[in-house]
Amino acid sequence: MAGIKPSPARPRSESGNPSTTLRRFSGNGEPVKKAVSQDEKRRTREAEKAEKLMHLVCWGPKLYSSSSSSFSSLDNVIDSMIQRNQDAFREILNSVNPDIVEQVFKPRKRRYIHRDREGNHRQLMKEYFEENYIYLPEYFRRRFKMQRELFLRILNDVKAYDDYFIQKRDAIGRLGLSSIQKMTTAIRILVYGYVVDHCDEYIKIDENTAIETLMTFCKVVIGVYGEEYMRPPNEADIARLLQEGEERGFLGMLGSIDCMHWEWKNCPVTWHGTHKGRSHTPTLILEAVASKDLWIWHTFFRMPGSHNDINVLYHSPVFDSIITGQIPLVNFVMNDYYHTMGYYLVDGTYIPE
Template sequence: MNFNIGGPSNLSSSSSSSDEEEEAIMAAPGAMDAEEEEMIAQYGQFQQAMAQYLNQQNNPVRRGGSIPGHIVINRDRESADRRLFYDYFTENPRYNDQMFRRRFRMGRSLFLRIVEKVEARDNYFMQRRDSVGRLGLSALQKITAVFRMLAYGCPADATDEYIKIGESITIESLKRFYRAVVEEFAGEYLRSPNATDVARLLRIGKDRGFPGMLGSLDCMHWKWKNCPTAWAGQYAGRSGSPTIILEAVADYDLWIWHAYFGLSGTNNDINVLEASHLFSNLTQGIAHPAHYVIQGKEYNLSYYLADGIYPKWSTLVQTIHDPRGPKKKYLQ
């Protein structure tokens, strides 16, 4: 038995002739054997599959935007935005300036300046309406969630309880916040001091009793919570847990104008100093000049205040050991 199978266009014409042929075969007693019955069954299955295919082509399934297994939570973000505003950012907030500084690790005016600059740099932080007209998350909500993570090291989903923001949006806000801050403030704050800055730092150091001082130099360890197990040994420092070292120079107003970050926690301050580029300009002879007099002697190189582990260089001034009392003399 031969079947003339055409495309979707001649399926209807071929179906009528096949029905007549099938009726004629069924009418003849004993005319079909097992092979013919199997072929007829296969042909019926083919017709059913082709009809289903044409139905799908003519009536495509419209899929929604929901993710299978995703739990939709009505967080009432509008009320959370109003509560956040009345708690911290209105003219008479519920929490005063001292509590704001403790919880945000900065003053309210500085925080609002950062929000304004970041929102102008990246429109992701601008509050918009969704397809049904509801207001989305505000810039205050997104950036407050970012600062809670940075200030307290809390996970992304922990900010949902007060700010009513999802974990994925919090992580995306954190990434975009980093990028916007670098793009907006790098030219002013992430740089080495120029001649004007050096003159200002020297003047302030002189007024504070340290003529020729540019700032304080020290290293600090940052805990690497998600350090790979294979690297944990080389990054485990004195605390026993994996850490990464940051070398920084800061002046009186906490302007960190030198930062060298990334060495493993097994290094000490001397190893970090030898690997950093702190004195690269000085070795090339292009450092900014500094002229000051101490006890009648003139100096032309500025220096940094450091602790006792640093080498005795002319550009590093260590702390003076001056114990007060007999107990301090013997125990220090």
């Protein structure tokens, strides 16, 4: 129609970026460009330059497969890379804020925490191991789950097997952690499930060293006692076990077997129903066979806490060696009957209905 004129097109920026689109405000109606902080633009440019600088310093330029294949060694690649990019590197370095360059290339010191491990060693000795110790033997037994004599015997065997547990001096001549401190750390983690932060506060040992000490202690214990413990008894062991049982009035007894419930603190909620038993808390059952002198040669640990001892015994491999004939025969006479198989003493009897 002749009387109607089309409205002029809305002005747009050359780049087409919506953030720089001209807007019309009320008032005089003149197009005004959206104000952007100059400081923000400058900070963005400085950050981009610093990022490029760090890329060149840390990673270097991109190497294409076609060009890198012509180099015979890594030194030639590095020399060519520096030669091709030194101009770009110098340009970026000169244009970046000196404060940013200083912050990027500022040497970072390793954080050092002074732990009084010497004082902690003296405190441990004063509390448990010196002649006039502070805590009585029953306190040591409750806190370390073993007698002091057994602890010291294991400590001597571990030190003789691996010099990791022998106290040494570091690069500056300062004494490191003592063998008692390292073994105490491993025992506390195994017995109580201590976190490494608690060990750091109590024994003055950092996280990495505590984990390393625990792993080394477990490997050393397996190496030292693996051939004696956690194996089926041989003929000499069976003869000794039968003699111990006969002295106590139990002919043919090979040891005591029992099941104990270990609380599973971090058990998933969906598994609570299958792992709750008489204690009404999620547990896992440990079956073990031990002799009078606490020689443990059989363990079975995986059954949920909702099972009773008979169910655990059905799944246990404790009788597999007898079924397959791998264990020596036991010969004894009781009540005028000749027996060729031994038995285990339990703490209760289940009579089937």
